[in-house]
Amino acid sequence: xxxxxxxxxxxxxxxxxxxxxxxxxxxxxxxxxxxxxxxxxxxxxxxxxxxxxxxxxxxxxxxxxxxxxxxxxxxxxxxxxxxxxxxxxxxxxxxxxxxxxxxxxxxxxxxxxxxxx
Amino acid sequence: xxxxxxxxxxxxxxxxxxxxxxxxxxxxxxxxxxxxxxxxxxxxxxxxxxxxxxxxxxxxxxxxxxxxxxxxxxxxxxxxxxxxxxxxxxxxxxxxxxxxxxxxxxxxxxxxxxx
Numbered sequence: 001x002x003x004x005x006x007x008x009x010x011x012x013x014x015x016x017x018x019x020x021x022x023x024x025x026x027x028x029x030x031x032x033x034x035x036x037x038x039x040x041x042x043x044x045x046x047x048x049x050x051x052x053x054x055x056x057x058x059x060x061x062x063x064x065x066x067x068x069x070x071x072x073x074x075x076x077x078x079x080x081x082x083x084x085x086x087x088x089x090x091x092x093x094x095x096x097x098x099x100x101x102x103x104x105x106x107x108x109x110x111x112x113x114x115x116x117x
Numbered sequence: 118x119x120x121x122x123x124x125x126x127x128x129x130x131x132x133x134x135x136x137x138x139x140x141x142x143x144x145x146x147x148x149x150x151x152x153x154x155x156x157x158x159x160x161x162x163x164x165x166x167x168x169x170x171x172x173x174x175x176x177x178x179x180x181x182x183x184x185x186x187x188x189x190x191x192x193x194x195x196x197x198x199x200x201x202x203x204x205x206x207x208x209x210x211x212x213x214x215x216x217x218x219x220x221x222x223x224x225x226x227x228x229x230x231x232x
Contacts, residue, residue, distance in 0.1 A: 035221070042225070044223065044226060045207055045209070047223070104150060104165050106162070
């Protein structure tokens with residue numbers, strides 16, 4: 001079974017500071033993908049960044065980077081130079097292929113990030 | 118290129134009625150996923166369709182059902198609505214193939230309110 005753990009229910013960060021959102025995972029799948037999504041109050045889920053389990057380098061997308069530590073089973077999201085528009089819920093998710101039919105995303109409980117002016 | 122589109126955006130139903138939600142995946146995507154997100158809660162996996170067939174379903178009662186059409190669009194039906202079915206229903210799509218490499222994109226969701 002897959003499990004995603006996000007231990008920070010809420011975070012407050014000063015504007016322009018960097019922020020790290022924690023995510024740990026557990027899976028027995030040999031191959032899996034890790035995702036981060038942003039959900040503003042409007043409800044839509046916005047894809048931010050993806051890291052494959054076999055990727056050697058950490059993924060980066062603009063101000064977003066994923067600190068992937070496979071041995072520790074962690075996939076933390078780092079947002080550099082935070083902006084007021086970054087205030088939202090952030091979900092870590094994983095997708096594995098242990099057997100056919102298990103190709104769904106498993107989500108963590110999310111972290112509510114609030115950027116303070 | 119259009120993203121995942123869902124309709125309706127908002128839906129209000131009375132307890133006991135049926136609700137139908139629709140989803141059009143990104144062009145070329147054959148997999149469609151449905152998730153329920155109750156207020157203040159995380160995303161709960163409902164259903165996964167691929168190539169027209171139901172591949173997996175989450176831990177939900179049979180009154181939650183759906184289908185995928187030949188054009189890969191999908192419909193989620195909720196029968197005998199209960200108050201606790203009030204939630205945001207999110208549809209997502211992806212390519213088939215190596216699932217660890219295919220990003221899943223979400224629509225903007227359908228807000229269902231049961232009164």
